[in-house]
Amino acid sequence: MTTPRPADLGAAMTALRDRQPLTQCLTNIVVAPWTANVLLAAGAAPAMVDNSHEAGAFAQVAGGVLVNLGTPYDDTTTAMDAAAGAAHEHGTPWVLDPVAAGLPWRTTIATSLLDLRPTIVRGNASEVLALTGGSGGRGVDSTASAQDALAAARALAEQTGGAVAVSGPVDHLTDGSRVVRLGNGHVWMTQVTGVGCALGALMAAYAAVTDDALLAAAAATAHLTVAAELAAERSSGPGSFAVSLLDELAALTPSDLEARVTLT
Amino acid sequence: MTTPRPADLGAAMTALRDRQPLTQCLTNIVVAPWTANVLLAAGAAPAMVDNSHEAGAFAQVAGGVLVNLGTPYDDTTTAMDAAAGAAHEHGTPWVLDPVAAGLPWRTTIATSLLDLRPTIVRGNASEVLALTGGSGGRGVDSTASAQDALAAARALAEQTGGAVAVSGPVDHLTDGSRVVRLGNGHVWMTQVTGVGCALGALMAAYAAVTDDALLAAAAATAHLTVAAELAAERSSGPGSFAVSLLDELAALTPSDLEARVTLT
């Protein structure tokens, strides 16, 4: 496959808006509201079906599935196994966001989920390094750079057969062979909780409208980070930035996305 | 009872502001913060007591109770049974919001809760149809119109002895004999997560200040949808709309409500 170009990102955004993919999220109590609002603003249809009785069956019919390990509990991790298993078996694309990988218990959960071959793994550099045997960061903060984690991301992509996206000031995305870097964004993205988590959900939505996992990850990253740049221009702090980000996620057009994205 | 008129809605709003009813919410992790903020802005006092140890006892003293099935778990469904059971036994008005009814597990839970005679059932058309044996929608999205579901809503109201509110571009409300339609609102209400869920909570608050279940459902609907129209005028997308909606819920006066509501 060719490396995604701006026009491919714009086409993916058009497809997202046309198809409004049903995006199942098994995520954490801190970011669930924000994640649903980001998906709605961007043009997807969130469904937060995260109990062990329904998660597996729902993952068979969803367009894409997000499994986010922010606040795992015994009950919800059972549901995550069911959802990822059903997604893997039935060909539903799914995204693993190994929040705070490096903490031992959840690292074991994340490592086990890798066997179900997530379409996309999204994390910061510390989290990606932790999944490949490196040392993790402190909670959700990354203490390593995205560039540092690129080799680990490549290895992880080869293991899963999917794409791996490492978030940072410059996002590094790879499917093992191809590498894409996106340079948009704003520092306020790190001062609003759940921006990275919402990016994982948006990747699951985009994975529902394209078979190219790297393109899905890149289009979601571009949609969010370009909207963030526009939002920052209208904001006076992290509170107003979060509000404007939702407005801009909805208002952004494919042609504006193509014109503003910094893709190398 | 006579069919609610605008002046009745305004009087109910005055009662809500005067009495600030304690409104117990057993709701989902996606909308819990937003629901509490909507209740506070409107003039009620939220109390999110949703554990199985306390939910039943609290429902005896609350002014109104909301049971919302957005993200049910084994633990919280036990609490929901206890709260609805205590509300039913002690005469506390309670609202059932059967989010995503149509998914088999939760449909069973919702159907069982109907035996405890909810004062109001609130849902979209697909959810109401699913409760009466029809086929459900895809997650929280409705694939049927409120008008389509009116016959089912009437039947459901006769079964529970309460009111049933079907949300849509035009909201259809009935208690089996009377029918009320409210035409206010804005499309951005569908692009913010939990607007419908918060409406259910607001109905529980209004049910605490009037014995007429249909009036409570109509007053809550009018309060939210008129505020939404005003908020949309000051907003540039779903993010700023959600913020302005809270401001307008607080600022709206009974006389403005009566003047702007579209009630037929």
Place this chain on the structure above:
Amino acid sequence: MTTPRPADLGAAMTALRDRQPLTQCLTNIVVAPWTANVLLAAGAAPAMVDNSHEAGAFAQVAGGVLVNLGTPYDDTTTAMDAAAGAAHEHGTPWVLDPVAAGLPWRTTIATSLLDLRPTIVRGNASEVLALTGGSGGRGVDSTASAQDALAAARALAEQTGGAVAVSGPVDHLTDGSRVVRLGNGHVWMTQVTGVGCALGALMAAYAAVTDDALLAAAAATAHLTVAAELAAERSSGPGSFAVSLLDELAALTPSDLEARVTLT
């Protein structure tokens, strides 16, 4: 120790911004997103590690820990015991927010947690009175004044060896011997869910940067309430106030804090 003066509050704020303390929150589903955003805006690093497998180990390495009883479940209360126990044993400062103390089940939990000597207990007057054997309020609302609870707060502080902060129009803080009153704030703080809960989290963050528990509680209170006054000037209701509060928490400087705080 001397009673905190405005310059001490400003110095604590400088330390918070410099050190960005890792603040572990075991809190409730209603306020978790808002709490994380308040911590981020103020300058701390939230980590919402609240499962029973990881909470204890994380509390050993966190800068400060919050235990908030807003929506306790069997699973999360186990994690709260583990986190508070580890914090107590390893010298991590920790804050207990006994939300809605007065309800019997959670009062038992809160009372048991007092044995682990929280660095700070934060609540409204009814909650503090309930912890010392008085009668509680109705849910999260206080039906007593902070002044009424001062004697109970002193007794509680002597029991724990830490500080006790009673929220109200004037906040009353004591460590048994010293008493501090802070008069800043705005009535909209009571119309946004979780402002008090976020204050507890901010106290845990400040307790990570000073050994004086009373100073930590006072600095957090001043940071939040002065920001609230500034935010209210730019807001038109509870929705826009919450957004502006995050902006002002980030923008407030130590010198502005010292100039505006009302400390007696």
